[in-house]
Amino acid sequence: MSLNKLAPRYRQAVEEELRQVVSLVNGKGCEQLHNMLAYHMGWEGENAGEEAQGKRIRPLLVLLTCASAGGQWPHALPAAAAVELVHNFSLIHDDIEDQSPLRRGRPTVWSRWGVAQAINAGDAMFTLAHLSMLRLDKVTSASVAVEACRLINTTSLRLTQGQHLDLAYESQAGLSSDAYWSMVHGKTAALLAASTELGALVAGARQERREAFSEFGAALGLAFQAKDDLLGIWGDVALTGKSTDSDLLSGKKSLPIIFGLSHDGAFAKRWSQGSIFAAEIPTLAAQLEREGARDYTQRTANRLTEQALASLKTAGPQGEAGEALVELTNKLLSRQV
Amino acid sequence: MSLNKLAPRYRQAVEEELRQVVSLVNGKGCEQLHNMLAYHMGWEGENAGEEAQGKRIRPLLVLLTCASAGGQWPHALPAAAAVELVHNFSLIHDDIEDQSPLRRGRPTVWSRWGVAQAINAGDAMFTLAHLSMLRLDKVTSASVAVEACRLINTTSLRLTQGQHLDLAYESQAGLSSDAYWSMVHGKTAALLAASTELGALVAGARQERREAFSEFGAALGLAFQAKDDLLGIWGDVALTGKSTDSDLLSGKKSLPIIFGLSHDGAFAKRWSQGSIFAAEIPTLAAQLEREGARDYTQRTANRLTEQALASLKTAGPQGEAGEALVELTNKLLSRQV
Numbered sequence: 001m002s003l004n005k006l007a008p009r010y011r012q013a014v015e016e017e018l019r020q021v022v023s024l025v026n027g028k029g030c031e032q033l034h035n036m037l038a039y040h041m042g043w044e045g046e047n048a049g050e051e052a053q054g055k056r057i058r059p060l061l062v063l064l065t066c067a068s069a070g071g072q073w074p075h076a077l078p079a080a081a082a083v084e085l086v087h088n089f090s091l092i093h094d095d096i097e098d099q100s101p102l103r104r105g106r107p108t109v110w111s112r113w114g115v116a117q118a119i120n121a122g123d124a125m126f127t128l129a130h131l132s133m134l135r136l137d138k139v140t141s142a143s144v145a146v147e148a149c150r151l152i153n154t155t156s157l158r159l160t161q162g163q164h165l166d167l168a169y170e171s172q173a174g175l176s177s178d179a180y181w182s183m184v185h186g187k188t189a190a191l192l193a194a195s196t197e198l199g200a201l202v203a204g205a206r207q208e209r210r211e212a213f214s215e216f217g218a219a220l221g222l223a224f225q226a227k228d229d230l231l232g233i234w235g236d237v238a239l240t241g242k243s244t245d246s247d248l249l250s251g252k253k254s255l256p257i258i259f260g261l262s263h264d265g266a267f268a269k270r271w272s273q274g275s276i277f278a279a280e281i282p283t284l285a286a287q288l289e290r291e292g293a294r295d296y297t298q299r300t301a302n303r304l305t306e307q308a309l310a311s312l313k314t315a316g317p318q319g320e321a322g323e324a325l326v327e328l329t330n331k332l333l334s335r336q337v
Numbered sequence: 338m339s340l341n342k343l344a345p346r347y348r349q350a351v352e353e354e355l356r357q358v359v360s361l362v363n364g365k366g367c368e369q370l371h372n373m374l375a376y377h378m379g380w381e382g383e384n385a386g387e388e389a390q391g392k393r394i395r396p397l398l399v400l401l402t403c404a405s406a407g408g409q410w411p412h413a414l415p416a417a418a419a420v421e422l423v424h425n426f427s428l429i430h431d432d433i434e435d436q437s438p439l440r441r442g443r444p445t446v447w448s449r450w451g452v453a454q455a456i457n458a459g460d461a462m463f464t465l466a467h468l469s470m471l472r473l474d475k476v477t478s479a480s481v482a483v484e485a486c487r488l489i490n491t492t493s494l495r496l497t498q499g500q501h502l503d504l505a506y507e508s509q510a511g512l513s514s515d516a517y518w519s520m521v522h523g524k525t526a527a528l529l530a531a532s533t534e535l536g537a538l539v540a541g542a543r544q545e546r547r548e549a550f551s552e553f554g555a556a557l558g559l560a561f562q563a564k565d566d567l568l569g570i571w572g573d574v575a576l577t578g579k580s581t582d583s584d585l586l587s588g589k590k591s592l593p594i595i596f597g598l599s600h601d602g603a604f605a606k607r608w609s610q611g612s613i614f615a616a617e618i619p620t621l622a623a624q625l626e627r628e629g630a631r632d633y634t635q636r637t638a639n640r641l642t643e644q645a646l647a648s649l650k651t652a653g654p655q656g657e658a659g660e661a662l663v664e665l666t667n668k669l670l671s672r673q674v
Contacts, residue, residue, distance in 0.1 A: 122456075149471055
């Protein structure tokens with residue numbers, strides 16, 4: 001209930017903040033560069049709209065955490081916009097690196113404007129993230145702004161290290177469970193942990209409470225990824241939608257697949273024989289389930305969610321925003337898409 | 338004399354600072370990512386050494402400006418390293434965008450490790466630049482650190498806008514003089530202006546003095562580019578070295594070429610007829626010189642250098658570092674390579 005009440009209000013404020021920051025790209029002759037960013041953010045071009053914009057989970061977490069730690073959520077808007085811009089900068093570059101033609105059902109920036117302009121557009125987006133974060137000094141203090149900038153950059157360094165591992169692992173046949181978690185910590189959990197910590201930082205929370213909020217975000221990120229990996233094989237879209245949506249086909253190193261490979265049964269045998277065909281997907285997904293991979297992944301997601309809720313409890317979130325954080329956590333775990 | 342005395346001392350401190358910052362890339366399994374950055378910085382791999390490292394002009398400007406504005410130069414090291422990292426991040430990405438196989442005589446990062454890893458390495462380098470700049474809060478104050486971060490990001494936004502224009506102009510036949518200067522302001526002058534302003538900022542200079550130092554850096558950047566453009570056609574390497582070193586062959590939109598095109602004589606006629614052959618270069622360079630392009634470019638470089646020296650005088654630089662700034666300005670203008 002609290003989530004349904006707060007989320008739309010926060011969302012609108014976040015979009016306004018984001019548009020303001022992106023409008024800083026206003027150099028003479030740079031209209032196209034602005035258009036590229038506005039297109040990627042889901043505001044312009046074909047099929048612009050809420051679906052193209054994505055869920056904006058990260059800024060929502062920043063604002064909810066700030067309010068639940070006793071702060072004023074509008075003060076955290078520069079940080080909320082910054083994390084969303086970092087997230088989107090990394091998507092623009094990841095799409096080039098993975099040669100992905102589509103993102104949220106639309107052509108990716110590089111496939112529309114070419115690799116060279118897309119790399120540069122990502123760089124501009126990353127720069128805007130910092131300019132946004134620096135605005136914190138107007139509503140909080142210079143020292144909070146410095147700490148927030150340091151946090152987002154330490155996190156960005158973890159993101160690039162996670163992406164480095166992801167790209168390096170592409171050429172490897174298997175992947176250890178350790179290596180998987182290192183990568184997920186960098187690629188997903190780090191930015192969610194930064195989001196919740198930033199909210200607490202802007203609220204002026206003490207060190208211990210900030211750490212508890214950070215741990216909440218990190219566990220939430222890991223749980224989110226485990227659930228994502230489960231849906232990537234047994235979700236409706238993966239099983240009955242376009243075959244390209246199944247992680248079995250794209251060869252992504254996801255948690256159930258790593259489990260299956262370590263189990264060394266019929267699934268691992270088929271995997272080692274080369275590319276999977278679309279027609280095999282339902283059979284292979286069923287085989288992987290029989291070997292226990294679905295159960296294992298679901299249990300992992302459950303365990304991480306409980307861990308997230310425990311950290312959240314330690315952080316002692318207050319009021320409606322605190323309730324909304326609990327709701328959001330449960331919702332992310334029970335989602336079917 | 339002052340320059341020869343100070344430059345080597347500063348240079349050593351800059352390299353140490355840079356190595357420290359780059360060593361922050363220390364995640365498990367990320368040794369290769371660190372190697373990519375160390376290779377690009379000229380510390381590792383084949384032909385590592387001073388030539389591969391480049392001139393480090395920007396950090397030198399930061400430190401000289403700081404000292405000449407009455408500050409303690411070691412306090413400006415985090416800013417000096419930051420501008421050099423921004424410069425090198427942009428080189429890594431520019432080389433991908435321009436598909437350049439070589440940089441300072443060595444294979445570029447993308448040609449050694451592939452486009453995907455190189456984009457990501459550039460992102461890591463950019464992140465390190467911010468982490469370096471944020472260290473200013475330890476030696477100055479949080480508010481100086483915030484101002485310095487804002488300056489380097491405003492500058493980076495100008496860099497990406499300049500690069501956007503550069504990429505967009507590639508497909509155009511001609512280029513207006515206005516468009517040329519917009520691009521050069523973004524791609525070269527902005528970062529030099531930021532370097533000199535940062536030195537003054539760390540030294541605690543007042544607003545007017547900071548602006549004078551900033552204008553000095555900007556004019557120096559424009560003069561540097563004009564001279565670069567001249568050497569790109571009439572420099573020893575361009576005329577007698579490998580033909581690929583001539584801007585006439587690469588089709589770069591440089592100042593003398595833009596002058597020649599607007600003059601609409603024999604040079605412009607030949608240019609409009611399609612690709613230039615290596616054998617034509619000496620004749621075409623001579624034709625362009627007869628039409629007045631060399632004179633015009635040299636006069637432009639002289640005028641901008643005088644402007645730089647005038648701004649520097651207004652800024653009132655002190656001591657040996659002040660003398661070294663004058664020497665450096667004259668040296669950049671009179672250089673033959």
